[in-house]
Amino acid sequence: MSKRYRERSLLEFQNEFSTEEACARHLQEIRWPDGFICPRCGHVEAWFIRTRNILDCKSCRAKTSLTAGTIFHKTRTPLLKWYWLIYHMAMDKVGVSISEMQRVLEIRDYKTAWLMAHKVRKAMADRDAGYSLAGLVEMDDSFFGPKGRTRGRGSERKSTVLCAVSLYRNRHGEEKPGFAHMKVVDNASASVIQGFLERLGYGLDTKECKDLLKAIRTDGWRSYGKAIKGANLSHYKVVLRDPKSAGKLLPWVHRVISNAKAVIRGSHRGVSEKHLQSYLSEICYRFNRRFWERELFDRLIKACVADETITYSQLVKNENSIMN
C-alpha cells in the first residue's frame, strides 16, 4: 500500500466517488497499487463481477474478493455509502451522529449504520495502536459519565479515563501538543498507570534505549510517582492549590479531555461505558491527524482497507477485541 496520501477537497471527493463502480475501482487500486495479480496463478487480467465485488481471473478463473481482509468484507451496504460515511467520520471535527448518517446516506437501519461506524472506529483504533508518544508527556486521569455523580461512592457509573498528550516546542520555543492517547481503565492505580505508559511506548521493564518517552508532567497524584519508580523518566509535578487551575497547569491534557467530553455529550448524546473506548479512540485518531485535513479521507480509507472486519456479535459480546 502506498505510503503517500492524497489530498482531496470536498468537491474532489464528490466528483471522484459519485458511483458504486468508482468506489470499487478505487478499492481495487488501494489493494493492488501495482495492478491486480491473481493470487492463485499470478495472471494480471481479471473480469470484475460487479454484483458481488469479485475479481474473476481470466486465466485460471479463481475468484478473488475485493473486500476480503478489509472492514467492508461481506457487507450488504453499497461501497458508495461506506465511502461517504468514512468521509464524514474523517472530516467532521465533532464526530458524526449515527442516526443522522443513517438518514442522509439512506442506510437500511440504525443497527447497520451503528455497526458500520464501529468498524470504522476499530480501524482508527488499530491504526493508532502503533503510535508511541515521545519526549515530554502531560498525563492526567478524568471521569467520564453521567453528570452530577462524583468520585468515590456512587461513582459506579463513571468511567476512569487516563489521558496523555505529548508536547514539543515549535520554532518560536512555544510548547505545542503532538499526539494524544486516551484509555478507559478500572482505576488510576500505579500498576494501571504503568500499563498505560507501556502502551505509550515506554518499556518500564526493559528500559531499552528505543524508548522515546523522556518525562511526564502530572498533578503529582501519588500513583504517577509510584508507577515510574526506578524508571529512567523525569517527573514534573505541577502543584494544584486550586483544582480549578488544572486547566492552566496541565493545559493540553485538559483541552483534550474537555473536547472529548463535549463531543461525547454533543454528537453522541452520551455513550455506554462499554463503547466509551472506541469513541475515545476515534477522538484521538482525529486529533492526532489534525494537521493533515485534506489527507484525512485518504488516510482513513487506507486504514479501513488494511483492517480486518469485526462482526456485530464480536462487537457486542467480546468488547476486548476493540478495546485494546
Ligand SMILES: [Zn+2]
Ligand atoms: Zn488466476
